[in-house]
Amino acid sequence: AQSVSQHNHHVILSEAASLELGCNYSYGGTVNLFWYVQYPGQHLQLLLKYFSGDPLVKGIKGFEAEFIKSKFSFNLRKPSVQWSDTAEYFCAVNARYGGATNKLIFGTGTLLAVQP
Amino acid sequence: DTAVSQTPKYLVTQMGNDKSIKCEQNLGHDTMYWYKQDSKKFLKIMFSYNNKELIINETVPNRFSPKSPDKAHLNLHINSLELGDSAVYFCASRPGASGGYNEQFFGPGTRLTVL
Numbered sequence: 217a218q219s220v221s222q223h224n225h226h227v228i229l230s231e232a233a234s235l236e237l238g239c240n241y242s243y244g245g246t247v248n249l250f251w252y253v254q255y256p257g258q259h260l261q262l263l264l265k266y267f268s269g270d271p272l273v274k275g276i277k278g279f280e281a282e283f284i285k286s287k288f289s290f291n292l293r294k295p296s297v298q299w300s301d302t303a304e305y306f307c308a309v310n311a312r313y314g315g316a317t318n319k320l321i322f323g324t325g326t327l328l329a330v331q332p
Numbered sequence: 333d334t335a336v337s338q339t340p341k342y343l344v345t346q347m348g349n350d351k352s353i354k355c356e357q358n359l360g361h362d363t364m365y366w367y368k369q370d371s372k373k374f375l376k377i378m379f380s381y382n383n384k385e386l387i388i389n390e391t392v393p394n395r396f397s398p399k400s401p402d403k404a405h406l407n408l409h410i411n412s413l414e415l416g417d418s419a420v421y422f423c424a425s426r427p428g429a430s431g432g433y434n435e436q437f438f439g440p441g442t443r444l445t446v447l
Contacts, residue, residue, distance in 0.1 A: 250435060254373075259336075259422065260438040304373055319365075319388055320436060322375040 218243040218311040222323035229297050230331050237292040237326050239281075239307035248310035249290040250320070251281055255303045263305075266290065277301070299332045335359050336439035338423050344445045345413055352409045353442045355423030363387075364406040365424040365436065366398060375422070381406050413446045420444070 223238045241247065251263040264275025271283040281292045290307060307323040336357045345351055357364060365388075366378040380388035381400040395411045410417060423439040 252438075259440045260375075260424075262435050262437075265435055306375065319377050319380060321377075325373045325375075327373075 218309060218321050220307055220309050220321050220323035222305075222307055222326050224326045225324065226327045226329070228329045228331065231299055232296045233330075235292070235294040235297050235301075235328070237305055237307075237328070239290045239292065239323060240288050241290065241307075241309045241321075242288065243309055243311055245311075248318075249281075249283060250308040250310070251275065251279070251290075251292050252306045252308060252322075253303050254306065254325075260306065263292070297328070297330050299330045301328060302330045303328060336423055336425055336437050338421075338439040338442050340442060341440065342443050342445075344447065346447055347413055347415060349413050350409070350411045351413060351444070352407055353421055353423075353444070354405070354407045355439055356405050357423075357425040357437070357439075358404065359425055359427075359437060360404075361425035361427050361437075362403060363426050364400065364403075365426075366406065366408050367422040367424060367438075369420040369422060369441070371419070379406075379408075410444075413444075415446050418444055418446045 219242045221240045249266040252260040253263050254260050263279050264273050266273045266283045274280045279294050283290050305326045308320045310318050339354045363382045365380045367375050369375045378392050379398045383403050384400045397409045400406045420441045420443050422441045424436040426436045427434045
């Protein structure tokens with residue numbers, strides 16, 4: 217079965233520190249990969265996505281992620297975090313379901329707390 | 333001009349009651365979803381509809397019944413509520429069912445608390 221693993225459950229950083237959140241997936245077919253962010257009390261918003269092409273994708277708010285096919289990974293990075301980046305981050309893979317239909321499978325999330 | 337909206341935002345009810353959560357999207361999307369986010373923030377898909385037709389039905393108790401009166405609406409009715417149903421329920425939509433080239437857009441969530 218397809219699965220997504222996020223190894224860091226809780227990350228605490230100081231402002232201006234660099235961020236890398238790990239994401240690994242298990243799925244043998246073609247994948248589309250996403251990072252969503254959930255700010256406190258809010259709904260999920262898309263940070264960035266990978267469908268094909270350049271494995272280094274850039275998203276909103278200075279985030280980027282690199283798809284490494286050989287490692288089944290899609291790690292999220294930001295060179296310098298801000299207090300406003302405090303949120304829960306979810307990695308997700310778009311997997312096929314019974315044919316053409318697709319569904320998102322989410323990782324367990326990483327709670328990032330940025331200290332001012 | 334909210335893209336995906338849900339009502340109510342908060343729902344507190346007693347065990348054994350029946351309740352409904354409504355979802356509407358004004359994006360013209362064909363596919364809509366219901367997800368459950370538990371207390372540990374784990375998100376899991378429950379159902380998906382494409383053009384009013386059920387296409388994904390995960391292992392969900394049959395006390396949960398989705399209904400799609402048209403492709404812009406996907407409601408979730410829950411019978412005989414149990415304590416374990418307490419969670420945040422998110423509705424989402426995307427343009428099509430097949431292919432992976434579209435992201436899902438999420439609603440603000442409905443926090444259900446069963447006492």
